[in-house]
Amino acid sequence: MRAILLVLLACLGAGPVQADVKKAVTTFTVIADMARNVGGEHWEVVSITRPGAEIHNYSPTPRDIVAARDADVILWNGLNLELWFEKFFARLRDVPGVVVSEGVEPISISSGPYDGKPNPHAWMSPASAAVYVDNIRDAFSELDPENAGEFAANAESYKEEIRAALAPAREALSGVPEGGRWLVTSEGAFSYLARDLGLKELYLWPINADARGTPKRMRDVIDTMRAEGIRVIFSESTVSPDPARRVAAETGAAYGGVLYVDSLSAADGPVPTYLDLLRVTTETIASGLAE
Numbered sequence: 001m002r003a004i005l006l007v008l009l010a011c012l013g014a015g016p017v018q019a020d021v022k023k024a025v026t027t028f029t030v031i032a033d034m035a036r037n038v039g040g041e042h043w044e045v046v047s048i049t050r051p052g053a054e055i056h057n058y059s060p061t062p063r064d065i066v067a068a069r070d071a072d073v074i075l076w077n078g079l080n081l082e083l084w085f086e087k088f089f090a091r092l093r094d095v096p097g098v099v100v101s102e103g104v105e106p107i108s109i110s111s112g113p114y115d116g117k118p119n120p121h122a123w124m125s126p127a128s129a130a131v132y133v134d135n136i137r138d139a140f141s142e143l144d145p146e147n148a149g150e151f152a153a154n155a156e157s158y159k160e161e162i163r164a165a166l167a168p169a170r171e172a173l174s175g176v177p178e179g180g181r182w183l184v185t186s187e188g189a190f191s192y193l194a195r196d197l198g199l200k201e202l203y204l205w206p207i208n209a210d211a212r213g214t215p216k217r218m219r220d221v222i223d224t225m226r227a228e229g230i231r232v233i234f235s236e237s238t239v240s241p242d243p244a245r246r247v248a249a250e251t252g253a254a255y256g257g258v259l260y261v262d263s264l265s266a267a268d269g270p271v272p273t274y275l276d277l278l279r280v281t282t283e284t285i286a287s288g289l290a291e
């Protein structure tokens with residue numbers, strides 16, 4: 001019966017024999033990679049924003065809408081990450097949407113125009129990322145119950161790898177004295193990670209939707225770095241490093257390099273997967289602070 005159906009579908013132009021592969025569309029590459037790890041061969045996963053793209057204020061194209069309209073589900077972060085999403089989603093008919101951060105205990109942004117709003121970057125905490133993985137598993141299992149056992153097994157082993165990804169950085173940071181445990185960055189994208197690693201946080205602007213620090217904010221960061229004797233500042237892959245480099249020059253601190261948070265790199269780049277993103281970012285932080 002199944003064979004006959006597949007032949008019929010093939011005749012109708014529905015493509016090759018993968019007629020039972022479902023399609024998930026995600027808003028950015030990190031969620032896409034998580035979804036691929038959970039869905040395995042049973043789900044085709046497409047990210048709307050490309051590797052390296054700015055994700056907060058993205059402008060969807062007509063092609064993005066076409067690509068998302070035939071999806072079985074659309075997975076998005078929520079927590080005010082995708083400022084463009086609601087308008088985009090309204091143009092998709094009948095595609096169910098799943099907020100993958102549902103159930104995460106949000107950390108609020110504590111300054112600037114987003115004061116009191118949730119910080120959206122919860123995937124940078126392995127504990128919160130486990131919630132994302134469970135939500136993806138549940139969404140896939142509901143839409144594709146035949147393969148639910150496989151999604152559950154994939155999710156468990158993947159969560160184990162996520163937990164293990166921070167171990168080298170934790171080890172390296174354990175030798176950094178209390179006074180040196182500061183994470184200074186361009187975007188305030190590291191509240192969850194800083195909490196998990198026991199670091200204090202300082203940044204030039206709260207989220208990349210407005211990727212530049214006000215003169216007052218720049219001055220505050222410089223003053224705090226001087227007062228606390230902070231010796232390193234980092235910047236993120238999806239924004240210009242120039243503001244962070246200027247602060248480094250003015251304070252005599254080192255520029256600690258590029259952190260990956262909002263986007264994976266292309267396949268041949270340094271962080272083609274979410275596990276790579278966690279490892280590379282936390283190891284860059286640890287080696288910057290240990291110097």
Ligand SMILES: [Zn+2]
Nearest residue numbers: 187189208262
């Ligand atoms: Zn961001």
